Amino acid sequence: MRAFVGSNVLLGFDISWSEKNTKANITAGKFYLDVRMQNNPIVKQLTLDFIYVDKYGDKLMETLKK
Numbered sequence: 001m002r003a004f005v006g007s008n009v010l011l012g013f014d015i016s017w018s019e020k021n022t023k024a025n026i027t028a029g030k031f032y033l034d035v036r037m038q039n040n041p042i043v044k045q046l047t048l049d050f051i052y053v054d055k056y057g058d059k060l061m062e063t064l065k066k
Contacts, residue, residue, distance in 0.1 A: 010038065010040065
């Protein structure tokens, strides 16, 4: 699970013992864990807003002088 978080597949996780761990299940060798996790959402829409500014005018002037 930590590798998934490190690879940015999951945002986080929490592991705890499940209520399914009854004496009968444990005696039978069956153990249950609850894993709560949130995956990193897949980008379905990316919206770009082009905002025109003039703060890069100095850089333009330097480029034109070359």
